[in-house]
Structure formats: structure tokens, C-alpha cells
Amino acid sequence: MFPLPQKESRAPTACPGLASAQDLDSNHGDGLERECSRKPERKLPEFSGVGDAPATVPSDSAYLSSRGSVIKWFWDSAEEGYRTYHMDEYDEEKNPSGIINMGTSENKLCFDLLSSRLSQSDMLRVEPSLLQYPDWRGHLFLREEVARFLSFYCKSPAPLKPENVVVLNGCASVFSALATVLCEVGEAFLIPAPYYGAITQHIYLYGGIRLVCVYLDSEATGLDTRPFQLSVEKLEMALQRANSEGVKVKGLILINPQNPLGDVYSPGELRDYLEFAKRHELHVMVDEVYMLSVFEESAGYHSVLSLEGLPDPQRTHVMWAASKDFGMSGLRFGTLYTENRDVATAVASLCRYHGLSGLVQHQMAQLLRDQDWISQVYLPANHARLKAAHTYVAGELRALGIPFLSGGAGFFLWIDLRKAPPTLQYLPEPTFKEEMLLWRRFLDNKVLLSCGKAFECKEPGWFRLVFSDQAHRLCLGMQRVRWVLEGKPQVPEDSPSYQSQEPGGQCR
Amino acid sequence: MFPLPQKESRAPTACPGLASAQDLDSNHGDGLERECSRKPERKLPEFSGVGDAPATVPSDSAYLSSRGSVIKWFWDSAEEGYRTYHMDEYDEEKNPSGIINMGTSENKLCFDLLSSRLSQSDMLRVEPSLLQYPDWRGHLFLREEVARFLSFYCKSPAPLKPENVVVLNGCASVFSALATVLCEVGEAFLIPAPYYGAITQHIYLYGGIRLVCVYLDSEATGLDTRPFQLSVEKLEMALQRANSEGVKVKGLILINPQNPLGDVYSPGELRDYLEFAKRHELHVMVDEVYMLSVFEESAGYHSVLSLEGLPDPQRTHVMWAASKDFGMSGLRFGTLYTENRDVATAVASLCRYHGLSGLVQHQMAQLLRDQDWISQVYLPANHARLKAAHTYVAGELRALGIPFLSGGAGFFLWIDLRKAPPTLQYLPEPTFKEEMLLWRRFLDNKVLLSCGKAFECKEPGWFRLVFSDQAHRLCLGMQRVRWVLEGKPQVPEDSPSYQSQEPGGQCR
Known part of the structure; x- marks a missing residue:
């Protein structure tokens, strides 16, 4: 099978329903959610204009061109993940039972340094040449x-x-x-x-x-x-x-x-x-x-x-x-x-x-x-914080017996959930359908990850886990990952006692 | 002849050389310069993909796709105007013999108000949600x-x-x-x-x-x-x-x-x-x-x-x-x-x-x-300044006997240089070639206007003249327009005595 993403790899007949969470969504993130939250019944478009017959281009709008419908489809297909995450975003005080986002590749470790630097007086300059x-x-x-x-x-x-x-x-x-x-x-x-x-x-x-x-x-x-x-x-x-x-x-x-x-x-x-x-x-x-x-x-x-x-x-x-x-x-x-x-x-x-x-x-x-600020202040702090966060998450994964790849760069670990250690169960079968179901179990348990399918990984069962976040969110996220993999009961949607189930002391 | 801009109106056979200045250029402006500064010898592309045969798509790059070459052409064809204006921009102190820009539709009358408002402390806000x-x-x-x-x-x-x-x-x-x-x-x-x-x-x-x-x-x-x-x-x-x-x-x-x-x-x-x-x-x-x-x-x-x-x-x-x-x-x-x-x-x-x-x-x-600032401060001042600038330029045009259209909106007058009053000579013949030559005479005399062809006007001889500029630049620009229309000698490129030729007292 020739590996063109449009027809083969993404064809609905081959994998009618894909799931997992990925860089959030088209609406509010860097645009990979589609791969993970695609509804099983939704047919993918055979992209027009790329050498393939436009047989199944979505045509649910009387107002759009065929490419407009494809463009809109990219947004719509992100909606499930978008709605799920964005309507229930974790907040330590306001929504402690909300979803922890380990899917979007953003670095949330240095807002203090950035805010401080960007708020300095040299940053706000308004002169005609900048307005023209x-x-x-x-x-x-x-x-x-x-x-x-x-x-x-x-x-x-x-x-x-x-x-x-x-x-x-x-x-x-x-x-x-x-x-x-x-x-x-x-x-x-x-x-x-x-x-x-x-x-x-x-x-x-x-x-x-x-x-x-x-x-x-x-x-x-x-x-x-x-x-x-x-x-x-x-x-x-x-x-x-x-x-x-x-x-x-x-x-x-x-x-x-x-x-x-x-x-x-x-x-x-x-x-x-x-x-x-x-x-x-x-x-x-x-x-x-x-x-x-x-x-x-x-x-x-x-x-x-x-x-x-x-x-x-x-x-x-x-x-x-x-x-x-x-x-x-x-x-x-x-x-x-x-x-x-x-x-x-x-x-x-x-x-x-x-x-x-x-x-x-x-x-x-x-x-x-x-350059002084970048080399003397920002980068040393950023790298130290990335390393600490990485060390924490890597330790958690090792404790769970989950293999992962990491080369000391980026914000994520590429984790292998294909085979479970004796006490855990990940993918009953090596299919993208099972990968999607596992992604959904994560989401149902209030932690968002990115599935391998969203990266066109050819082997089902890989996930990308973003670690560049504050410790308390990482800790909670990893707890929820563990729950899912250990087969513990799902978190009730509106559980008032949810916070008390997770005393800070449990977070390493 | 069917009025499609691609083949007919812009076809090289119909109008091989168009000229005048217009919203400056693709490089540094709002992108109309191309129409005015197009070199006579340069063939326009017959746009591919719009129903026409791509017979003359520019293909001077081994590295670009055919559409990439067309896209590049839009930039390149602006170069003459861009270089001319941008390398010789008028500055009251540093380059008083530089080009006055009455071509780009920008409002330069209210930078003081805008700078003041945009520099207030409420404008610089750096918080994580804005950085994500x-x-x-x-x-x-x-x-x-x-x-x-x-x-x-x-x-x-x-x-x-x-x-x-x-x-x-x-x-x-x-x-x-x-x-x-x-x-x-x-x-x-x-x-x-x-x-x-x-x-x-x-x-x-x-x-x-x-x-x-x-x-x-x-x-x-x-x-x-x-x-x-x-x-x-x-x-x-x-x-x-x-x-x-x-x-x-x-x-x-x-x-x-x-x-x-x-x-x-x-x-x-x-x-x-x-x-x-x-x-x-x-x-x-x-x-x-x-x-x-x-x-x-x-x-x-x-x-x-x-x-x-x-x-x-x-x-x-x-x-x-x-x-x-x-x-x-x-x-x-x-x-x-x-x-x-x-x-x-x-x-x-x-x-x-x-x-x-x-x-x-x-x-x-x-x-x-x-809304208080907009309705009480900015708009009243902006409208008063636009009106004053419009009144000045309109008066100058009337004094010259140049007909123009203006409906009390926008930053420009649509001026009719098709027919000259007895003492002046505009277009010897009603052709776009003559329109281009007149545009070039303006530019040679250090004032940039926009030619009618850039707006697909079907009658040669119309120009758009932007008046939303400071009084001293308007005055100088209108002087240069008058010189061109009165057939006075061209300004030497590097005339040191240029400024002294235009005492402020001559500006009305």
C-alpha cells in the first residue's frame, strides 16, 4: 500500500474512526485534534485537487465551494475535542476536576520570565513607521x-x-x-x-x-x-x-x-x-x-x-x-x-x-x-525547568513500566502503550480503533494526550505526552494517566469530592 | 470585448505598458504599484488556473512552481515604483527633495492622537492566555x-x-x-x-x-x-x-x-x-x-x-x-x-x-x-483634519482648473486629467500609454500619484490623489503636481537648491 496520507493512511475504509488527543484542535491549538477526535461515522474527504477523485468531499453547505467545504471540515472535525477540553479546562481553583492538557505542545514553564521581560518599558513603542x-x-x-x-x-x-x-x-x-x-x-x-x-x-x-x-x-x-x-x-x-x-x-x-x-x-x-x-x-x-x-x-x-x-x-x-x-x-x-x-x-x-x-x-x-537576557536569564531557566519536568514525568512512566523515547529536546515524550506490563492493560488489539478508545478513556478521565495516528505513526499504540507544564498540573495529569492504565473507575463528571481524592502529597 | 481583467484589460497586447503610481507597491504599501510601474517590455502573465491558457506565465526561476512565478511576478513588477519611492522618500529635514507620496491611501493626520492613546498603560498587557x-x-x-x-x-x-x-x-x-x-x-x-x-x-x-x-x-x-x-x-x-x-x-x-x-x-x-x-x-x-x-x-x-x-x-x-x-x-x-x-x-x-x-x-x-475616546476625541479631530486637507487640495485643483470627483469620504480625490485647460497640457492622446507617461512625469518631479489604470478605469487620464497628509507635504506635493501640469522643467535629482525653490510662503 502506497503511503499517501490522503487516500490510504487516512481513508475511512482503512480506519473509519480514529481517536486520541493531539495538540488540541483546529479551533484553539495547533491543529492536530482532528486526528484524534474524528467521529467514527464521519467520512473523510477524498481531497480534491491532489490527484484523487473528489468522490467524498463534504458538501453539507450550499454556500461553500468544494474546497471551502474541505477547509470547513478541518475545523468541524476538531469540534469534539475542542468542546470537550475547552468547556472543561482545568483550573486549580475554579475547576480542579477539569481536563489537564498534556496534548498541546506549548511551554507553560516560563510565563513569569516572559511577562517580566515583555512588560518592560522598551516594549511599547508607538511610532508612525510602525503604524504604516x-x-x-x-x-x-x-x-x-x-x-x-x-x-x-x-x-x-x-x-x-x-x-x-x-x-x-x-x-x-x-x-x-x-x-x-x-x-x-x-x-x-x-x-x-x-x-x-x-x-x-x-x-x-x-x-x-x-x-x-x-x-x-x-x-x-x-x-x-x-x-x-x-x-x-x-x-x-x-x-x-x-x-x-x-x-x-x-x-x-x-x-x-x-x-x-x-x-x-x-x-x-x-x-x-x-x-x-x-x-x-x-x-x-x-x-x-x-x-x-x-x-x-x-x-x-x-x-x-x-x-x-x-x-x-x-x-x-x-x-x-x-x-x-x-x-x-x-x-x-x-x-x-x-x-x-x-x-x-x-x-x-x-x-x-x-x-x-x-x-x-x-x-x-x-x-x-x-542576548544577555536570552543567554543568561531565559535559556538557563527554561532548560532547567524543562529538564526537571522531564525528569518527573520520565520517573512516573518508569514507575509504571511504560517505555518511552526522548532525546533531550522538545516538550514531549513519545510513549509506547502498545504492550502492557503484567498489571496493566493498554491496547487489547494492535489497531487504531483501540488506540482511539484508549485516547477516549484518557479524555473521559480528564487528561488529554495526543495519539500516534495524529502523527501518521504506522504502529497503533504510541502517544505523545507533553511535559512542559507546571508541577501541580503535571502531577495531576500523571495521576489520571495512571488511573486509566490501572483500570481504575472513571472520574464522575461533576464530582464535588474530586479534589479531595488527590491530595497534593500524592504528587511526586 | 469582454471585460475580464486577466486577459483583456490587462493583456499585454491591449496595453503593453501601463504606468502611474498607486498605493505604492507590493513591497511596501497596499499593493497597486504594479499597475502603474509595469515596465512596457514586460509581458503580463496569462494567469493559469483561471480558465485561460497559461501561455505566458513568467518562468524565469528554476526553483518555483508556475504559480510561484506568477506570485513572484506581482512583487517584481512593483520594484520600479518601490525602488524609486523608497530610496528617495521625502523627509522635511533629511531629504527635502525626496518624493512626496500622494499615492498610498494612508491617513497620516492623526499619529499624535493614536500614539498618545496606544501608549497608555492599559495597552501593554502580557498574560499567559495572550501568549498561548x-x-x-x-x-x-x-x-x-x-x-x-x-x-x-x-x-x-x-x-x-x-x-x-x-x-x-x-x-x-x-x-x-x-x-x-x-x-x-x-x-x-x-x-x-x-x-x-x-x-x-x-x-x-x-x-x-x-x-x-x-x-x-x-x-x-x-x-x-x-x-x-x-x-x-x-x-x-x-x-x-x-x-x-x-x-x-x-x-x-x-x-x-x-x-x-x-x-x-x-x-x-x-x-x-x-x-x-x-x-x-x-x-x-x-x-x-x-x-x-x-x-x-x-x-x-x-x-x-x-x-x-x-x-x-x-x-x-x-x-x-x-x-x-x-x-x-x-x-x-x-x-x-x-x-x-x-x-x-x-x-x-x-x-x-x-x-x-x-x-x-x-x-x-x-x-x-x-467609545468616549473614539467619539469625543479621535473621530471629531480626524474628520476635521480630513476636511481641512480636502478643502486645501480641492482649492488647489480648482485653481488649476482640474475637474475632480469627491463625495466627502475616504482619503482621496479622483481627478480628471483627460483634458487640459487652455494653458495646460495633460494627455496629448487618450491612451493608457500617455497616462503612464504622465504618471512618470509626476514621479520624475518627485510626486507619486495613482493612475486610473490601476483601478481598471476604462478611460485613460484619471488619477487618484491622496490628501490625508500633513499640510507641509500636501503643499509641496501640490506644487509639484502644478509644475508638471504647467510644463515647468523637471527637478534635478540631487538639487541642493531644491528646498529654497519652495518657500513655505508659497504654500496655501
Whole structure:
């Protein structure tokens, strides 16, 4: 079976009902909820415009175009998770029996530091040039700071240039604009799976571009040195199979540090993949939004921008954002770095639809230029807090006998709930239906996780668990995870005694 | 000849070189420069995907898709105007011989008031909920303020509802998202011409949707009561002709107050056009971005949201922004109001690509809720300043014997340079080539205007002249306009004595 996400992997006949919780939802999160909360009876659209017959495009509105109906479907299908979580959000005082969110990949550990820095007097600057039409690529003063910031933190061999920087309102927009200018409708990008599933809609909704998954195995075999190891051989095979099916592949997407695996590519691996891309004249979009969220130095992270002599610099396009590394997904700042003038210009031309306020551009420039604060205050604290939270959750998982992967980067652990230890029961059968049922049991017990299916993991039973949260919420979340896995009775919806069941002393 | 902008009106064979200056450029402005600064030798693309053969799509990049090349072309073709203006921007002290910008429709009269209000302490609020993923439709607190604000200033018969509000980063994005969810690729909207020309790319670049012009005549004839009068008959004719050419029309775009005409539709006219749309099941996108910039009360402006019993509320979609009425095109705030749940939801689904910072959402909510400041401070001052600037420029034009249209709304006069008074010479022949040459003479003499062709005006010789600027710049700009029309010698590029040629006393 050829691994195209649209028809095969997501086809309703293959997996009519998928479930688990994932980065929350389309409405209020980073857009993966759909994969987990999809209703079993709801048929997925066969996407029109990507080489497939639009046989089952949702057409429940007399007012929308067929693509409008597909676009709306992405929102609607998130509703179950959205409603469930957002109507019952945990609050320590107001709603202690509400849902704990371990699904959305946000860093909630440093709001104190961010609030303090962003509230300083240098942040609020209102001058005419910031209120007038901007240079759509981003104000020059900001692009200069971005170039300096990336040069320093990516350890680039030579200073990066402001003219290669384009600023947009988040990496979702970078994906949308970049894919649109690189591909025709129906063309594709290779992506190693499991991967951050929202990319599917980022490149499809406006651009009509599809993904071709390079499926990775959880078991290290042969030359593979670790679980879910990517290799050039796997890339070659996926490309060949796409070609044989008539799918035109225009590029490769690499997420480094990886989401959801939480590990990083070594410089040697990176170079191998870039050489593979060069051989086939493929563009490479490198998503480095977690580059400063590597909390274990031993992880050995290297930005692609640190490499001496990129194999194909004209086809290598790097993106970074403030969403993860500065824990500000609501600030809407993302940036593209590319040496390709044509690509930078074409993306810039779409920037009028992805622009951010001049006032925010000033704030971002102030933040990025404050290297003392970043390096001396923010990053040390952030990394220490991430590490502590990671240590706590990892300990809980070990105590439960749950295997997991974690490479010292990102906000999440990739946990393996395929097989239960003797005392527990996870998935009775290795199916995505069972994965969904387990996800729902978590949600019914007031803890939201992300299911592997949302990341196009080919093996049912993997979940992504976000640990970048305050201790009391982590503790409660892990308690609820344990309850579910130990088969304890569900929490009553409106139990007034719920809080008393969980004295703080039980939280380690 | 059927008036499709892509093939006919913009076809290189019909008008190989267009020129004049217009809303500056794609790079640093609101995107109309392309129409004015297009190089004569440059062939326009025959847009692919809009029903026309992609015969001449620019393909000068090995790295871009065909649509990427078209998208890039929109940026590149603005370069001449961009470079010319942006490299030589007028500054009273640093560059007094620089270019005066009477082309970009921005209100530069109230930065003092805006700076003062936006710098108040209530504006900088940093809290976790504003830094986290937002509700993509916009935070509820903001949508509530938008609904209240529009209810009050649009004089809606019943309170407008927050759930019908979607917030995006500007009206360019509203056009892009709305058109994409309403139309298939290649379908079309009717639009009365002349019109704000950037709409062409707003609905085309991502959506692949075209415009069908309803060309209006400058001469009032028959039942027409004023120049460039729209009528139901003209709408019907344009629709029939589109149908006969196999172009599927899905809607109608109305700009009210009108850009570039500066007048407004009466409630009766509005209702007639909405009834026409209803008869043909057409969506209506109503662009009301100048609704609070009606500086003559006698203009009698009425928002479409003030009408009792809209003919087809499910197909009536209204947009407003802070760009014009609050003179903050750099703040990137736009909003859609629609009662159609499907349309609101589908647009919301695209909002992850058009999101604005939580910090800006807070600022906008603070601004909109401050009705005392808006009604007692800002609007009276803004209207008085607009009126004074308008009076000055109108007086200058009358002194020169230049006819113009102005309906007491917006930031511009629509001036008629087709025929010269006895002492002046404008267009030797009524062609767009001559219009371009005149535009270039203005630019060579350091004043930037917008040419009629950029608005798809069918008669060569009309220009849009923006008056919403400080007195000293207006005065200098009008002097330069006069010089050009009186055939005085051009200003040397780097004339050190330039400033002394224009003593303040000469400015009225």
C-alpha cells in the first residue's frame, strides 16, 4: 500500500474512526485534534485537487465551494475535542476536576520570565513607521535582528544576512506560503513519519499540496541505530514509490529537533539527507522551531545553518518561530531563512496575507537583540525547568513500566502503550480503533494526550505526552494517566469530592 | 470585448505598458504599484488556473512552481515604483527633495492622537492566555468588542453577535480567505470599476479567483444621476456577458465608501444591488474599511449592517479594518462579519494563516471599547483634519482648473486629467500609454500619484490623489503636481537648491 496520507493512511475504509488527543484542535491549538477526535461515522474527504477523485468531499453547505467545504471540515472535525477540553479546562481553583492538557505542545514553564521581560518599558513603542504599511518581508530592523540571532544561536559559519530573512505570523504560514510557491497543486513533499501532523493542512488548505510519508519503524533493525531511525535508503524507497504512482515529489520536510520523537539529527545524518535531496533536485524545508528547547546538552543538536558548505543552499529553506522556543505560540512570529532570492521574493509576495503588527515586530526585535537576557536569564531557566519536568514525568512512566523515547529536546515524550506490563492493560488489539478508545478513556478521565495516528505513526499504540507544564498540573495529569492504565473507575463528571481524592502529597 | 481583467484589460497586447503610481507597491504599501510601474517590455502573465491558457506565465526561476512565478511576478513588477519611492522618500529635514507620496491611501493626520492613546498603560498587557494558542477566530474578548463597536458605529437595527465575527490580520486576508472558501479556482466576482485594484491579487494569489469588471462611465447619462454611477442594469449586463463567456460568477464585491471615487452608496442603491445579488444567488462581499472616514456628514453614509432586513443575509459578508479608519495599516487588524455559520467556520479554519498576536488583540479590544475616546476625541479631530486637507487640495485643483470627483469620504480625490485647460497640457492622446507617461512625469518631479489604470478605469487620464497628509507635504506635493501640469522643467535629482525653490510662503 502506497503511503499517501490522503487516500490510504487516512481513508475511512482503512480506519473509519480514529481517536486520541493531539495538540488540541483546529479551533484553539495547533491543529492536530482532528486526528484524534474524528467521529467514527464521519467520512473523510477524498481531497480534491491532489490527484484523487473528489468522490467524498463534504458538501453539507450550499454556500461553500468544494474546497471551502474541505477547509470547513478541518475545523468541524476538531469540534469534539475542542468542546470537550475547552468547556472543561482545568483550573486549580475554579475547576480542579477539569481536563489537564498534556496534548498541546506549548511551554507553560516560563510565563513569569516572559511577562517580566515583555512588560518592560522598551516594549511599547508607538511610532508612525510602525503604524504604516510595512515592508511585507518584515521591517528591516527586525530582519537584521533575526539574522544576528540566528547567526549566533545556530552557530552559522558566516553571518546570516537580513535580505535572506522573511518574517511571517508563525510557521504555519511559512509552510503554507513556501509550499505554494514551490509546488503545483497535487505535487508532494516527502516527510518522515511520525511527524507533526498539522503540516498536512498547512500545505494543503491553501496550496493543495500533499505529503508522502517515509514511514519509520519503532524497532531498531539492521543498520538502524535507534527506534524510528530515518535513513537515506528509506527516503530513496519512498521517493521511488511515489514516482511509480505518478506523484510528483518536489521536496523533503525535516523537523529538527524532531516532533514527536524529541530527538535530533546528527550533523552527519543531516548532511546525508541533504545530499539525497540534492541528487534528486528536491527542496528541503527544515523546521527548527525547537532548536533552543534542547534541554540536554548531550543531545548534540546542530542547526542546518551551522553546516559548512550546504550541499544545495538554493534549495535549503529553514524556518524558526517564537512559538516553542519562547513559549509564545500566541505572539504569532515565524521566520524563513533562505539564500534563494526567487523563493524569498515569492514568499514575500504572499506576506501581505501573513503580516504581523509593526508593534509586535518592534517587540520581537527588542527580545531578540537582548542576548544577555536570552543567554543568561531565559535559556538557563527554561532548560532547567524543562529538564526537571522531564525528569518527573520520565520517573512516573518508569514507575509504571511504560517505555518511552526522548532525546533531550522538545516538550514531549513519545510513549509506547502498545504492550502492557503484567498489571496493566493498554491496547487489547494492535489497531487504531483501540488506540482511539484508549485516547477516549484518557479524555473521559480528564487528561488529554495526543495519539500516534495524529502523527501518521504506522504502529497503533504510541502517544505523545507533553511535559512542559507546571508541577501541580503535571502531577495531576500523571495521576489520571495512571488511573486509566490501572483500570481504575472513571472520574464522575461533576464530582464535588474530586479534589479531595488527590491530595497534593500524592504528587511526586 | 469582454471585460475580464486577466486577459483583456490587462493583456499585454491591449496595453503593453501601463504606468502611474498607486498605493505604492507590493513591497511596501497596499499593493497597486504594479499597475502603474509595469515596465512596457514586460509581458503580463496569462494567469493559469483561471480558465485561460497559461501561455505566458513568467518562468524565469528554476526553483518555483508556475504559480510561484506568477506570485513572484506581482512583487517584481512593483520594484520600479518601490525602488524609486523608497530610496528617495521625502523627509522635511533629511531629504527635502525626496518624493512626496500622494499615492498610498494612508491617513497620516492623526499619529499624535493614536500614539498618545496606544501608549497608555492599559495597552501593554502580557498574560499567559495572550501568549498561548488563541481561538483562531480571534479571542472572544475581542470579538465581543468588535460586535459592540460595529453595532454602534454601523447603527445596526439589532445588536451584532460576537459569534458572527472573525478576526484576521487585515482585509487583504479577509478577501483571500473569503474568496477561497466561496469559489472554486477560476470562478469570479463581479466588481464595479474603477475599484481598489489590489483586490485582484488578494483573491487570485492564493485562491485563483478572478474579477469580472462592471465598467462605469464617467459621464452621467440617461438614468444615471452622477459620474461612474453603478446600476442594476449594468450589473445584469456584466453578469450575462460573463455567463455567455462561460465564466462562473459567484458573487459581487461592493466597496462602500467607494475607493477611488470617494463617494457612498445610498441605502436605496445598496438594497437594489443586494436584491440583484439575491435574484442570482450571488454572495456579496461588502468592504467598509472607510466607514468612519466620511468627513462630510452630508454624504449620507449607511453601512450595509444598518439596513433593516437584509435581502439575503446568508450571502452578505461585511469586512472592516483598522487600516483606514484608525490610520493603522501597519497594525494588521481586519474583521469579517457574517451571519452564515458555514462561511464563518470555513474562514476561521484558514485563520491559522492570518492570525494576529494576542498582545495586539488586547490592544485592539482596548481601543474599540474606548467609545468616549473614539467619539469625543479621535473621530471629531480626524474628520476635521480630513476636511481641512480636502478643502486645501480641492482649492488647489480648482485653481488649476482640474475637474475632480469627491463625495466627502475616504482619503482621496479622483481627478480628471483627460483634458487640459487652455494653458495646460495633460494627455496629448487618450491612451493608457500617455497616462503612464504622465504618471512618470509626476514621479520624475518627485510626486507619486495613482493612475486610473490601476483601478481598471476604462478611460485613460484619471488619477487618484491622496490628501490625508500633513499640510507641509500636501503643499509641496501640490506644487509639484502644478509644475508638471504647467510644463515647468523637471527637478534635478540631487538639487541642493531644491528646498529654497519652495518657500513655505508659497504654500496655501
